[in-house]
Amino acid sequence: DIQMTQSPSTLSASVGDRVTITCRASQSISRWVAWYQQKPGKAPKLLIYRASTLESGVPARFSGSGSGTEFTLTISSLQSDDFATYHCQHYNSYFGQGTKVEIK
Amino acid sequence: QVQLVQSGAEVKKPGASVKISCKASGYTFNDYYLHWVRQAPGQGLEWMGIINPNGGSTSYAENFLGRATMTTDTSTSTVYMELNSLRSEDTAVYYCARDGGDYLPGLDYWGQGALVTVSS
Numbered sequence: 001d002i003q004m005t006q007s008p009s010t011l012s013a014s015v016g017d018r019v020t021i022t023c024r025a026s027q028s029i030s031r032w033v034a035w036y037q038q039k040p041g042k043a044p045k046l047l048i049y050r051a052s053t054l055e056s057g058v059p060a061r062f063s064g065s066g067s068g069t070e071f072t073l074t075i076s077s078l079q080s081d082d083f084a085t086y087h088c089q090h091y092n093s094y095f096g097q098g099t100k101v102e103i104k
Numbered sequence: 105q106v107q108l109v110q111s112g113a114e115v116k117k118p119g120a121s122v123k124i125s126c127k128a129s130g131y132t133f134n135d136y137y138l139h140w141v142r143q144a145p146g147q148g149l150e151w152m153g154i155i156n157p158n159g160g161s162t163s164y165a166e167n168f169l170g171r172a173t174m175t176t177d178t179s180t181s182t183v184y185m186e187l188n189s190l191r192s193e194d195t196a197v198y199y200c201a202r203d204g205g206d207y208l209p210g211l212d213y214w215g216q217g218a219l220v221t222v223s224s
Contacts, residue, residue, distance in 0.1 A: 001165075001166055032209065034209065034210035034211070036149075036211070038149075043199055043201075043214035043215065043216060043217055044141075044149065044199075044201075044211070044214060045214075046204075046210045046211060046212050048210075049204065049208055049209050049210035050209055050210075055208075055210070055212070087148065087149050089149075089151070089210075089211075091209045091210065092139075092154060092163075092203070092209075093151055093165075094151050094165070095141075095148060095149040095150065095151055096148070097148045098148040098149065
């Protein structure tokens, strides 16, 4: 099975900061990665699929990149609504451990 | 609008089984695979498996082989996930989620979650 390793596990940042989260696959998975945002007590929300395609309605400050084994989710200018936990997923398979973005 | 509505919270004893339902509406049920994902308290997301509502074929994560069973009822647009031999570590919120398919490879709609508590 392909394992997904996400880092960091926690990230402290301020409104307006640029934030980057990394996900590494244990073997090449082309661009078969999705990213999700989850807030406490809520189901995850799809942000990005196929590594870099923004889901409809997701703000343009979110972007994804990467292929093969290394992928990143970037928030260009962190907003108050973005404090949440972010998860990567190898499509149809395992998730990373999650990254909690908290207020600095 | 697309909706996935799950059954309610359950409390089970160790060794028992639980069966959770996920009723889909707002789209053609047979056209989209459905996944099951769980989240233990304070933990990350754990992928459990996938079912094709059209025919019922399944694929399970290694951790759940032989213990989880996913089924479908096309007459009611409902999928089910049964987990056997429950232990305390199975205490979690269980989600169903729709797979967006070839053009949107990601889980685009989620159920509200069903909390399963395993306790003696």
